[in-house]
Amino acid sequence: MDTSAFGIAIMAAGKGTRLKSKRPKVLHEIGGRALLLHVIAAAKTIAPPERIYCIIGHEAKRVRAAVAATGVDFVLQPEQCGTGHALQQVKAHFAATGAAPPAQLLVLSGDVPLIRPETLADLCKLHLRERAAMTILTAVPPNPTGYGRVLRVKADCPEVTAIVEQKSLTPSQLAAPEINSGIYCFNTSCLFAYLDSLSTDNAHGEYYLTDIAALLVADHKRVVAMKADSVEEVLGANTIAEMMHLDAAMRLATARKLMAQGVTIFRPETSVIDSGVQVGPDTIIEPFVQLLGNTRIGEDCRIRSYSVIQNSVIGDNVLVRNGCILDEAVVGSDALLGPYSHLRPGSEIGEAAHIGNFVETKKVRLGRGSKANHLSYLGDAVIGAGVNVGAGAITCNYDGVHKHTTTIGDGVFVGSDSTLVAPLTIGDRSYIAAGSCITEDVPADSLALGRSRQTTKPGWVAARKSKAKPKE
Secondary structure: OOOOOEEEEEEEOOOOHHHOOOOOHHHOEEOOEEHHHHHHHHHOOOOOHHHEEEEEOOOHHHHHHHHHHHOOEEEEOOOOOOHHHHHHHHHHHHHHHOOOOOOEEEEEEOOOOOOOHHHHHHHHHHHHHOOOOEEEEEEOOOOOOOOOEEEEOOOOOOEEEEEEOHHHOOHHHOOOOOEEEEEEEEEHHHHHHHHOOOOOOOOOOOOOOOHHHHHHHHOOOOEEEEEOOOHHHHOOOOOHHHHHHHHHHHHHHHHHHHHHOOOEEOOHHHOEEOOOOEEOOOOEEOOOOEEEOOOEEOOOOEEOOOOEEEOOEEOOOOEEOOOOEEEOOEEOOOOEEOOOOEEOOOOEEOOOOEEEEOOEEEEEEEOOOOEEEEOOEEEEEEEOOOOEEOOOOEEEOEOOOOEOOEEEOOOOEEOOOOEEEOOEEEOOOOEEOOOOEEOOOEOOOOEEOOOOOOOOOOOHHHHHHHHHOOOO
16 A cells, blocks of 8 residues: 555653553553554554654653654644644644645554554555545444444444544434544545634533544545454553553463464463564473563574563574573573573673573673583673583672673683683683682683692591590
8 A cells, every 4th residue: 555645643642640650651561662662663554754743742851752763753732632632733833844744644542552553554545545534443342331432324334423422422322332443544634624623612621633523524524434353452541450451462462473473382371572572483482481672582492481581682492491581692592591590781692502500691702512500600701612611600800990801712611619800811722720719811721720729637626626625
């Protein structure tokens, strides 16, 4: 479909009083992203960011900063006087900037994050095909009570006579099943011509965009409606509980999409999988796993229970054992992690490498086939291939002011309980004796010991006990 005629206005100025939160409503998150970012992502499938206008008001600076990277434009609504008033600000924006408004305008709500791009495309198609002045997206919930109703000329006809709020319904209209979603397409010139005719003569003293429908019908302009396939995708949220309902719906949809692509997810209702996560086929996700942000997981992996993986990239055939935490880490194919490993930002784990029990890494490059299997801290280090890091070994990377790098060559053996005081370079194939404190560079093929000589005193225990025995 050619959508070059469409611009998009996203209403994102509201406070969300019933959320009882200091955070602007559209910045509350579901599926790992702010509500508004989900809506903008859907909008970008119809129009480029420069033709998307976010109407902001409450905490405008905060909302602008949160979504500025998307490249959308912004329209300020300093006072929130209703949905019709929001579109009046869009009209004023074009007048003030001198920019030509788009021929058609798609209006979205910034707190309706489940809206599907396919539904928006179908709505725009119908709007153009019907040559409508206004096209309304509707839905049929199990119980429409409390929602404004869309009244059609007749059931099988797209034409609409009015949008009627719940409290204004006549007894015969109470059974009307279709609700107004708050998502519309407009012929922009038609919309702008009627915006100034809106009145605040209503219970809330606000300008309602829904009143445009009656004004257009009265002037014999064409108003039509399209029913969404699922009521879930047009639902907003006015409370935290409703927000979590949307979150659960989005995460379940994400899990189902991944399973349709060949991913096995045991007990998907127990997992937390953000909408931006990608997983390759034949990977197995066990219960109670969290996959967050922009995480990418390859094929044939197994992610065991209670692991939390955020903004990380994992290759193919990787085993992540129970309770691992990964944050902005990169893991090569055939690697083995955990249980209870902690990979902090900047960790790059090479192919077939092992990071084991209670090992923490930060800003580390670990080479192919290298191993750190037990109770170690590796920070600010470059570690070659085939290195064995013994239990309890640590890189001492911080001197209280600056961070320093430890460089370990290929094939090095680091004995248990060694402390490597950076800056430090250990040459290829060297050995570090267990319990050593290494403060100087070690040449290749060397043995380095940094511990005091052992002293043994035979018979010392008996002599001590004899001295300690009280006299009779």
